[in-house]
Amino acid sequence: MCALYGIQSLPRLVLVSFLVSLAACSSAASHPAESHSTLPAYRNASLCVDERVDDLLSRMTLEEKAGQMFHTQIFTGPNGTFDPGDPSQNRASTIDRVTTKFMTHFNVAFSTASTKDTAEFVNRLQRLALGTRLGIPITLSTDPRHAFHDNVAAGFSAGDFSQWPENIGLAAIRDAKLVRKFGEIAREEYTAIGIRVSLHPQVDLTTEPRWARTNHGFGEDAQLTATLLDAYVRGFQGDTFGAHSVSTVTKHFPGGGPAANGEDSHFEYGQNSSYPGNNFEYHLIPFKAAIAAGTRQMMPYYSRPQGTQFDAVGWAFNKQIITQLLREELGFDGIVVTDWSIITGSGAGGEWVPARAWGVQELSESERALLVLNAGCDQFGGEERPDLIVDLVHRGLVSEERIDQSVRRLLREKFLLGLFENPFVDVQAAQQIIGNAYFRKLGDQAQRRAYTLLTNNNSILPLNHNTNTKFYIEGFNKTYMENRNLTLVDTPAQADYALLRLNAPYEPRNNTLIETFFHAGSLEYPEAEKQRQAGIYAAVPTIVDILLDRPAVVPEVAGSAAALLGSYGSSADAFLDVVFGVAKPEGKLPFDLPRSMQAVEDNMEDVPFDTRDPVFRFGFGLAYPDSCAGASGGACFS
Ligand SMILES: *[C@@H]1O[C@H](CO)[C@@H](O)[C@H](O)[C@H]1NC(C)=O
Ligand SMILES: *[C@@H]1O[C@H](CO)[C@@H](O)[C@H](O)[C@H]1NC(C)=O
Ligand SMILES: *[C@@H]1O[C@H](CO)[C@@H](O)[C@H](O)[C@H]1NC(C)=O
Ligand SMILES: *[C@@H]1O[C@H](CO)[C@@H](O)[C@H](O)[C@H]1NC(C)=O
Ligand SMILES: *[C@@H]1O[C@H](CO)[C@@H](O)[C@H](O)[C@H]1NC(C)=O
Ligand SMILES: *[C@@H]1O[C@H](CO)[C@@H](O)[C@H](O)[C@H]1NC(C)=O
Ligand SMILES: *[C@@H]1O[C@H](CO)[C@@H](O)[C@H](O)[C@H]1NC(C)=O
Secondary structure, eight states, rough: OOOOOOOHHHHEEEEEEHHHHHHHHHTTOOGGGGGGGOOOOGTTTTTTHHHHHHHHHHHHOHHHHHHHTTTEEEEEEEEBOOOOBBGGGOOOOOHHHTSSSSSOOOEEEEEEOOHHHHHHHHHHHHHHHSSSSSOOEEEESSSSSSSSSSBTBBOOOTTTSSSOHHHHHHHHHTTTTHHHHHHHHHHHHHHHHTTEOOOOOOOOOOOSOOOGGGGGGSSOOOOHHHHHHHHHHHHHHHHSTTTTTTTEEEEHHEEEEEETTGTTTTTTOOOEOOOTTTOOOOGGHHHHHHHHHHEEEEEEEEEEEEEESOSOOOOGGGGGIIIIIIIIIOOOOOBBBBSSOOOSOHHHGGSBBBBTTTTTTTTHHHHHHHHHHHHHHBBBEEEOOHHHHHHHHTTSSHHHHHHHHHHHHHHHHHHHHTTTEEEEOOHHEEEEEEEEHHHHHHHHHHHHOEHHHHHHHOOOOOOOOTTTTTTEEEEEEEHHHTTTTOOOOOGGOOOOOEEEEOOOOOOOSSSHHHHTTOSSSOOSHHHHHHHHHHHHHSSSEEEEEOSSSSSOOOHHHHHSEEEEEESOOHHHHHHHHHTTTTTTOOOOOSSBBBBEEEEEEEETTTOOTTTOOOOTTTOOOBBSSSSSTOOTTTOOOO
């Protein structure tokens, strides 16, 4: 059970440093009685968790408690050293954060592409934490890391991990058993590298088709989302929560989907949530399911509600939402961690982003922090300002008892995760576990299964071809075709078939770096792009693959391409396997594909399935014939 780092090894390690410091005392011959001190109760794994928490809490200064309440991004310095920090971004060095701010919660904000380097870094970081007065281990978290999309503010492409479609692709497959399996695999990969908290699942219902975060959710249907998220939470946490678990943070309470005009609340212009359909309750369905499944943590979103009974301030500042609704009505007793940077602003990626303190911008940092505490949150995401909390207590505005309430929850989680017994990872084992052939195979299969066949005129797919067939391609490179001995030509006119891999339409925005990662705005291709594509469709039968990170408004593609596939994060090889019938598309749309932007603009942000006359409905997806006859490129799997 504890093969490599026996339960005994950590206490011994800690005991050594303990004895070293006592030895220093003894040499002054002032405290001889302490030289045979026993293990502090919080380090004694035979004691029950509550006893250990109480013991540790009783030893902590207010500053050490306040440090637990902050959870922010961690970077590596050059060659895996500790980040020296950046005063211009208000970012302290890693060493200062751990040793003088007493912070012990960080989200991994760098690529884990080299498992070995990352695992070594994690161990170095844990050793730094063990050297502090109380030796409280670090808890590491991450945004999603198992798919394709890269967004410093919301997720990373897979790197060394097995690579799966985005969660919206798991929703297209609609197989709860597969979602559970995915969760178990992600758990093994995360824990192998010391990541113990997932800043996901995202279960916001994407009832506004333009919202830029559709890819990380399970679509606009509450029941499908609730079913899959149940499997997801159980996969990540396991049947019992403990030393092999990843603690899930279900987000973003009470639902980020009703984004006014489809704009995201990372940005000031997207701060409003809108409920014209009076459909607030619908968005709670997945959160109720998450609580029933035992999710350990919850994250409220940045948005502030308009036109509801609730105060028009960001959800984390809102006592009606966090204390009355989430804790009292829904009975959630886990950790509530705010979304990143709602108090002080942040300097991600080298640019300063003001605090996302929607509805409370006029308040001071201290007043905002007080509101968050009074609302009932436990931890501040994307912040490193324990001094704000210490000051609030010193000024008598917050009781130490209130601080203890949150810190107790946070410490309890560390004990349950077994971090006090073993915070380290096995560098060799990590390299064997992460991205192993079996995990990769399942991820690769899921990429293929998620493919959703929307049109297939004259059953052109799976595509019949031979070595003389000429292909025109866009959106992936010739290497993939050459590997299959396929013949490429330079123009559609010379080709027998065109194969296009396209992004769903969006309006590139770049006022800030973070904005460039969010696909927002119109769901239609610009006129010039429509005409360019029309030229290809007119010249040659064309197979189109659109990456549906959001619903697309593409009636013209459905009407003119020979076949249209939707995908949700897939490799070029997955696409080609589906085209040639080596694999079958099994996906069913996890949302409607609207008819026009007018229909999108007329939809009510909080209501699902309400755009007029959609081109394709939720649940639509054609299949290949069972036999897959005629697929000379390969045989369909059954
Ligand atoms: C741990 O606690 C158990 C139960 O109280 C006790 O018997 C044991 O001596 C303790 N171990 C240490 C090393 O203090
Ligand atoms: C990183 O390591 C390389 C190779 O050992 C070395 O050449 C380089 O100077 C190091 N960079 C820093 C900033 O330490
Ligand atoms: C948010 O809604 C309020 C109330 O309707 C409105 O005054 C404000 O302009 C909206 N803000 C944005 C950024 O849309
Ligand atoms: C094609 O793309 C793959 C994957 O990104 C890359 O490894 C390969 O070098 C590329 N080939 C060419 C000819 O650009
Ligand atoms: C491609 O052609 C080469 C040489 O004829 C052959 O060895 C190889 O197996 C072929 N690959 C495929 C995928 O058909
Ligand atoms: C945004 O893109 C436009 C067009 O490419 C460019 O002119 C502008 O400088 C960019 N702005 C920023 C902030 O990068
Ligand atoms: C393909 O079939 C669809 C649905 O029957 C039709 O609307 C479309 O025009 C056809 N496309 C082509 C290129 O024939």
